[in-house]
Amino acid sequence: MSLLELRNVSKIYGKLHALDHVNIKVEQGEWLAIMGPSGSGKSTMMNIIGALDKATEGEILLDGVDIAQKSAKELTDIRRDKIGLIFQQFHLVSYLTAVENVMLAQYYHSIPDEKEALEALERVGLSDRAKHYPSQLSGGEQQRVCVARALINYPEIILADEPTGNLDEANEEIVVELFRKLHEEGTTLVVVTHNPEVAEVAQRTVVLRNGKVDHEMINENFTGKIKHITLQ
């Protein structure tokens, strides 16, 4: 049984079909990239998979349970217990330190544990920046705090929406390297990106176009390592 399965999922806004009968499966421990041009439905799919939004029709099976018909309260519980979210714009709470931002996810999940939160920051290489506020961190460091926050409650799946969109090359590599480590540890990753270099390091890439799955690509030479293309 797949960890995540979308069956004929559509999201319709008036006459616009943001997603149109999409079928996707994500296996346990898989690293999937979702690609596509602007307006192809990437973010809509991310919101639906992440239990942030409801599909107009179709089934969304997460760990065998259809979450499409769940109430807003139940979707909140699903986000809290099963999903780790990483955003392009980081979305850290500005008046909390790095470690407190990680503890925030613990607080809404169970009980905040500063030691555990510090260990999560250590995993992303930020133990020495734990007491810094977001404004005192670089973009890459902020995104790593987001990764630590997404990891802290041991979610079944991590969803990253354009995780490297606001990062320079060096930080992009650091974040992708983090994903590779997480994948090695067995974490299921779904990364939405418009960046082919980030998509190529995943095991499989689904390409969306006009709200439909255009095609899928399997990375035969999967290493999880990014290869930058140098323009001549």
Next chain:
Amino acid sequence: MFIRMIAKAFVRQWKKMAMIAFTIALGASLATAMLSVMMDVGDKINQELKAYGANINVVPKGNSVISELYDVGDENVTGAYLNESELGKIKTIFWAFNIVDYAPFITTEAVLEDGSFVEVTGTWFNHHMELPTGEQLDAGLNSLRSWWDITSGRWIDEQTNDKSVAMVGSTLAKKEGISVNDDITLKGIASDVTVKVVGIYDSGGEEDDYIYVPVDIAQLLGGLDGKIDSIEVSALTTPDNELAQKAARDPGSLSVSQYETWYCTAYVSSICYQIEEVITDSVASAVRQVASSEGTILEKTQLLMILITILSMIGAALGICNLVTASVMERSQEIGLMKAIGAHNGAITGLVITEIMCTAVIGGIAGFFAGLGFAQIIGHTVFDSAINMRPMVIPVVTVLVFIVTLTGCIPAIRMLLNLHPTEVLHGR
């Protein structure tokens, strides 16, 4: 974590919190001031309205019957008297503490040296009484006729052995050429008395033709030892209601419980009834214009203050509403993130309300003490005396502050509940 978030939110947005606290403080201070004044204003206004004169007139029963039968004023009827010795009993009735002033009157005629007749009234001026209850009272005309203009000389001071003294009305003084420090001889029905004029007054009424002397002088002139023909009483009263009006017509028509309620409330009719109980063969009646004016002014003043309190609270609620809504809008990404990572609406609402309530407590306490100050300013400016802080103000203001703060938060909470994480996290 919750406390840490509250504390850090305070530090981060202290300017906004200070504005909210200031708004709450303004509302609370006005509410405190108005409620303090309102709860104390009854006594204060009654004290002020004492300047209108007495609100209860006590006459002998016989005179009252003749007065009612022939529709003449009590002062024109003679023949029956009250006992001066019973005057002290007025301060022994159930509502003794509401009797703030009273004075007896005994009127007789006398002849001046030039042969003209003059009406001489004996009364108290600032009569000092030490009551069995331990209370001390200075009662008399000095305060009951406080609007009299002393054109020359002074009030009679009974406490400095002013015995054979008199005050003369301005019209009579002008007609007879009497001035202060003159000795005038009054030939009464029973005896002659020479008195020294210590003051000339202008009352603006028919009393300007009279001579006022201490009670014993008038009794000596008229041979009416120990007798008085009326008592004017100034009492603090509660505005009449249906029960009071029914009782005023016939106390016997009340049920036992109605009678107890009426008797134990400071209605003017209840006080009149109690005076009649202690003064033998007397009829006490309310001077309706004064009694109803007191009640009306008191009710209107209290209504005005309640309206100011309500308006100030509405103003505070609107201010809080704007500030909290602005704060929630400013923090929409943060709130969206909390929802995205698993916070329920209740948890976020609790966080926001706790922040605002902590601010409300600070603002409310500051406003309460500022309000007490405002109340004293109002007291000294309007009533020329301090306003007593009633403990009841504390719970009332506390409840008002919490209701207003919660009401002010409602639009922001509605916005927070309807906020969809996808709309703020993706900038859509």
